[in-house]
Amino acid sequence: MVFWQRRTAATRGIERASMIRTVLAWAVALFVSFPFLYLATSGFKTEVEAPKMPPAFVPVPESLSGFPLAYTPTLENYKLILAGDFMPYFINSAIATLVSTLIVLLLATPAAYALTLPQTTGKRNVLFFLISTRFLPAVGVIIPIFLATRFLGLLDNVLALIILYTAMNLPIAVWMMRSFFQDLPADVLDAGRMDGAGTIQELILIALPMIKNGVLATAFLAIIFAWNEFLLALTLTTTKAATVPLYMISFMSAQGLWYAKMSAAGTLAALPVVILGWFGQKWLVRGLSMGAVK
Amino acid sequence: MLTVIGRKRTSGGVLRAALAAGTILVAGFGAQDAFAQSGRLVIGAVNNAEFVALKDLLPEFNRLYPDIDVEFQLVPENEVRAKITTDVTTQSGIYDLITTGPFEVPMWGRTGWLEPLDEIMDDPAYEADDVFEAYLNGLSHDGKLYAAPGSAQASMLYYRKDRLNAAGLTMPEAPTWDQVVEIASQLHDPASGQYGLCLRGLPGWGQMGAPLGTVINTFGGRWYDADWNAQITSPETSAAIKFYIDTLQSATPPGVTQFGNQECGQAITTGQAAMLFDDSSWSQVFFDPNTNPFAENMAVAMAPVKEAGSKPSAWFWTWAWAVPTSANNKEAALAFIKWVTGPDYIPYAAPIKGWGNMPGPARQSQYEDGSPYSEFATPFMAVLDRTLATVDGVNGTHYDDTPYTGNQYIQIPEFQDLGNRCTQEFSGAVVGQQTADEAIAKCQQYAEDVAVNGGYKN
Amino acid sequence: MTSEANPALFGRIPILGRFGLWIWRNPLIAPALLVVIVVTQAPFILTVIYSLFRWNLQRPENTAFNAFGNYVDIVRDTRFLDSIVTSLTFTVGAVLLSLLVGLIYALLVHDRFFGRGIVRTLLITPFLIMPIIGALAWKYTVLSPIFGVVNWIVRQFGAAPIDWIGMYPVASVVAVLVWRWAPFMMIIILAGLQALDDDQREAARMDGAGPLGEIRFVVLPHLKKYLQLSALLGSIFIVNEFDVIFMLTQGGPGTATTNVPFLIYQSVFYSFDIGHAAAMAVVTVLGTIIIVTYLLKLLGSLMGDLD
The missing domain is CATH 1.10.3720.10 (MetI-like)
Structure with missing residues (x-):
């Protein structure tokens, strides 16, 4: 009886811990990758758009430009x-x-x-x-x-x-x-x-x-x-x-x-x-x- | 080519068309005697806007000299200086042509590391008489010219008329530093991202060292007295340094110890700074609506001085073209110098690349009434004329017995290191790592060491 | 290919002779070894010679034999000592923090979870990126008072933007170094975790040890060897760090981030004082040899017997 209860509690605990861990791992990974992901993103912006704050992350077609955090990607810099x-x-x-x-x-x-x-x-x-x-x-x-x-x-x-x-x-x-x-x-x-x-x-x-x-x-x-x-x-x-x-x-x-x-x-x-x-x-x-x- | 320029012209068109036609005519003749020049031409240059623009215009040079294969390296100032100096002093023959300045040229000319440019001076088509004499003098040693000035530069104070007007302030044409700081403190509002003044805080003898050098001069200070005793702790010099550090701390944008020439320029074009004391070459960027959204509201004043009416305090600079004696292709290098510093380059290039990407002309004729430059430069011409007419590249100090030559720098090879180290200490004082007095004391020690180890002081 | 070949030829000079003989007998190793010797040791011998001269590239006429003058100068000059302290601060700070962060990374991605492959890839990437580009990205996208995202966030809270690199230069450099080297530590620690018996962890869990207890009593003792190894290898690379400092701070403000390699670089390429630079290089190499001898013993014990 006691043994059984302990097991469930432990299992539940592990599940919760693993959920938290997954979220945490993703959060850390995105935090760490910010400098290079943002660098890569900025390469697809125009020179006027690139240094602007708040940082724009979401590539959208031109018709949707102007939304917060959105930018219209361009290949101009690479060209x-x-x-x-x-x-x-x-x-x-x-x-x-x-x-x-x-x-x-x-x-x-x-x-x-x-x-x-x-x-x-x-x-x-x-x-x-x-x-x-x-x-x-x-x-x-x-x-x-x-x-x-x-x-x-x-x-x-x-x-x-x-x-x-x-x-x-x-x-x-x-x-x-x-x-x-x-x-x-x-x-x-x-x-x-x-x-x-x-x-x-x-x-x-x-x-x-x-x-x-x-x-x-x-x-x-x-x-x-x-x-x-x-x-x-x-x-x-x-x-x-x-x-x-x-x-x-x-x-x-x-x-x-x-x-x-x-x-x-x-x-x-x-x-x-x-x-x-x-x-x-x-x-x-x-x-x-x-x-x-x- | 003529039609392209023609289509772009708006006002003063006839004159410009004439100049353009003249360019092509002269260029045509130039091409006649160009057969001798061929082969690889390796150029090392600073990645300033004027040289970036020049790189784009190389096809025009190749039209005149089709057999010269130009390899153009653009590198930031510190690194290009390192590379060029290593090349020249070890006679390695890496570069055939370099951009350098009045700090090195006389020293290198004396050592025999640079080719004298007699041939260019004697060429009637070059019109050497037209080049500002002060700039030729600053690039000569013993009466021989060792580099051709590609620009004529000094320093001026830029400010935003609208910001001063809004605060009910006015700027005299020749302000004192006290007046400038007073205005800056009234316009300084960090909370709203508005800063009173930008001054170079980036360490380096050619960065912070340049404006600071002129401040030392106008405060009546200097680096050494007649007997090569270091003077950094003298009342005048130390007051100047403290004034500079105080100003950086109280009236400039955050992160000013990383602000060099370029960053301060951006502080103006992004509207963050109300004033900037910096190079005259910025005027072309600041007064061009294509490169500065606040162009309409810009104004200039003479470089500030300590006491009203004292000796002008502008710095002296030119990006000059020189040929190392170890160069492998001197003929091609000379041909390039004649083209890029000749009478026709700026009239040809300015309509294509815009004045913001041009060097400040080193030729008097380009400042004369009716010239394209004088038309563009109307808002700042009076101050610029006065500045260039009075700038002193040989002795910037207030003393006659100063043992060194130079203006914002002193012409000994050790000054690069000395200037770098001292400005590094000063930037440390700006961010509060040490007091200004500690930084000044260290600089004094460095300067004293240089005088002794360099064999200047007996 | 006989081992008796010409011993007399080398016998005359004992050490060189023994070395020559060894080279002769080991034709498979000789090319690699000789390339490394010629390219790394010959320049060092020249450096020792240069260090005995007063020699500024810009003043050839002032060149002269200077005996130990350069050594006296660099000892008298506080900059060199300061740069040694800075180097040690960076190395110790960055290695310890990288170990900690790398351990956290490793524990986060060791077990299977949704998107583990992507997360691990993202975590490794800072190590792969060209260091000067990584530093450039930090300088402008993260820390810059004007373009940086951190300051944008700061401003959202109504505070004035902060000049991170100017106000906290050592911390900024250490942050970038940890960003770059923590993945390296993670990789080695992950290898250690893979070697860890899953049953051991399971047993600890069943005993109700909880995640932290499990790490404390099972994982860390097992990882000791791997942590030592990553610290050792991390030190080798970080103590010579140049690229990040060059790009991020140029040694400033003041001399706050001027470590030994950057000081030598400045001495060579900003002041062209070859004598001083050489003296600093020689002292650095001698100092390093002492530390390395100790570290290599440690490495040897970590690697098991070599002969």
Whole structure:
């Protein structure tokens, strides 16, 4: 009797709690997404409408304009930006991101594999050295990097960004790939005990196909970091090799009619990685914890 | 092209048509000797309205010089300065042509980082005699010109006639700062979103540092005395700084420590601020009904001074075009300078892009009666003329023995850092992180360090 | 590919030799390692050299060997010390708050409910958005006294708009950092929650523990390892934060939000004082190495044995 009553009360409590939790979760999610949802919305407004308060959220056809919180969406800003010079920046970003990611994979995969093999010595030192380079502030070495880039004739050249993004992403990629290799059955790794060409063959033919997800997850993370990188791009590129963040800094200060265009440009610039992230959520855990959490 | 301009013309049409025809004629000749110029021309410019408009007009330049492939980078002022200075001082050859100002040009010319522009000065078609002499002087070192002025700028006080009238107030043509602050405090009504005055509060030697520099000058202060002793804590300089901080705290919009040139301009065009002390180039935006809904009610006065009748206190500025010695395509750069600062650019561009997107002309002929600019500029021409005629780019202080040159800035390379750091401290005082006296004491220390470490003070 | 290859060649210089030999024996690791060494360590060696010179890009004639003069200057100058304090404030504040907020996010979306996928996606997005765009969005759509929604709300209650970034700069930066990094914490914590035995939670619930008791006695102890890991990794990224400060406050007002990376940036690109900037960079790196050595031990224990 008592037992039965307790159960119902508990069940009812859980139901109520889960209702509250659902509402709360949605409220928090909308609150957190306000800055970017509003930015995306403003990109579809006219320059006159965009900075107006109260914030207009509801897209309506022109005949209904004037209602509170409603605006008439327009593609004008996007047309302006795409017809303007946004695309070259976008293409540079894409090249720097994709090529560096490809090189990262080519270099990190064998390294991570070897760092999994039991006979490799000094693994701890190598792994810790790699990860410690991520602690160093890039701005601390920016002048030598600038001067070296100049010496090599690579200023305003996407190749400079490719090299730097490769070095920037390698440590995380090695850590991450290694965590996937470690999950492989022991006999696969045992086969790798053979030296030399045997190891490489083993890696390509047997181990690699088994960690397809790991390769994708690593690529995914390298793309996020390279696409969003700002300081190196700002310092080393000018026009020919300038990437999306350079396009964005012209919107840093308020001027004239700029709010809607800034919003549209920001949305376009953030979109590729955001979309990738939405689809690649499950890989994020592994990636961001650099393989520490499985 | 002629028909397009013709269709737009309303008044003074004959003259404008003549000018337009002249443009095309000269342009035609220009194209004749343009065969030598070709290749890639990389330009680094500040993303001001005038340069954004210029970027849109590049097809016209390419019509004259079809073989020059212009790559035009527009970046906010702080960042473009960082990029340009890094390029020029390390001789990296990133830019072929840069926008810069009278602060750097004489120093860089002396170091040999900029090409002298003799060739342009000697070209009769350039009509160098027509350019304001003060602006050529401000861009020269040792008698050689190192940059061509793309604009002539000084500072003025803008105000809303209607707001002053409604409060029964009047503005003298040459007001004192006390009068300005008195008017501002009467018009300041934050509860209804109306602010008395906008002044740059954004840290930076070229932001807050500019109006503050002129206030220091007119208060009889300066950065260093004849022996390079820092003077920030001197009675005159510290009074000026405190006055500036007080004014920012009491009469300006909220968030003023993030208000630079652009934000203050918007405070006028959105009707929030009743007055603004800022660059003369704003007059073209403020008095154009297309860019300012309150254009009808705008008026200008001379830059305020401390004591009525004392030395005028406007700042000195021009966005000037220079060619680094490390540039890869100097011929193309020179051709571009001749075009953009030549006699025909503004008459060609203004009808297309509007006066609000034009630089304040640096050529005297464009101020003469009957010129398109003088017609547009009627409401502010008297004050602007007087301001440009008296502005001093070499010595803005009230002293003859000041050891440095400059007006709102002092022409030593370390001033960028010094000005940035001091204005940062002052903005900290504005938001109440520290007292004005503490900020002034820190600035004094920074200034003293610069004098010693820079080897100026023995 | 034999391990005996030319040991004599490297034997002459002990450390370099051992390293060379190791590189020779590990051809699979060598390319990746060498790329990282060349790109990150070579510039650092140059930075150490620059730090010993008086060198302002704008005054080449004034360049001279300065021994430890730059180091003396940066110690004497309160700005550097202030920026270290600011860096630590941001790191500690943002990491702790992100942990808390990330934990709340994770608990909210761990169990199935209507629209969980969408909610989780929305919560993750701040982490994916380019940091300078995230900061730009905050600056103008949220915090701006003129365009910001927060101030519009404030005004609806009859109050005067507030200059959030000017009046509360540290809090504003921390808010944006937490907004950006809480999703990161959430992701790791979610992984921890998935590893948590559902039966354990059920049992606690059946004992009448209630949701809070359940979190307190079952979830948190289990998550300890994951929380440590997210704090550690979060610190690595946040201590070097530059983009958000660049976009949101430019280090101001005053020097309120000037952290170490931004101060070095200013020293390089606003005052072109390479000597000072290099000295600050060297001190920062040395300081970081000390902290990192400790943190890496922690990381090592979190990751289990590596060799």
